Amino acid sequence: GEDVEQSLFLSVREGDSSVINCTYTDSSSTYLYWYKQEPGAGLQLLTYIFSNMDMKQDQRLTVLLNKKDKHLSLRIADTQTGDSAIYFCAESITGANNLFFGTGTRLTVIP
């Protein structure tokens, strides 16, 4: 079955770049997503990438997709304390409307 893996924790200093990594197993992925969850809030879509792309940039966020290795990453430039949250990697696959998620990575930004 579909399997999405992420590391559980990441700590960075304010102003540094954060890189959150994700691997997946299903080669029929169509879109890959990054969701952010702040305390007490729902999962908020941050960005997504179509599986035919290898990079997408949106302000401080850069998404890299290595389809051969089934590896997705989210880079946050100039990380701020407000970026502290849980970041979920998710994929959608051909023939299914639900999303497949990882465990989430808790990003802690140290002032």
Added chain:
Amino acid sequence: EPEVTQTPSHQVTQMGQEVILRCVPISNHLYFYWYRQILGQKVEFLVSFYNNEISEKSEIFDDRFSVERPDGSNFTLKIRSTKLEDSAMYFCATSRDRGSYNEQFFGPGTRLTVL
């Protein structure tokens, strides 16, 4: 900005009891989903719902689970005969479209604790 809301934020119940988790979708959304996350594990899909019927469901969604939209606005998840292993955070999500790309909007979740 419109958002998905869920009630209650935390529900504690005794094993064997029934619980109902409620979700208010974004008003022009037609597709509804329930996911859950057991502490420390992945967010898992439970069920999707469209046009008053279940579209897809996972193996987790057994006979004890049911969903409905009783009044055309609330979308509910009912769990009968709750078990200890039902303890999890339950997320409702809604989307306007379906297909390869569909942005799903998530509620803040209901934390269910079964004692």
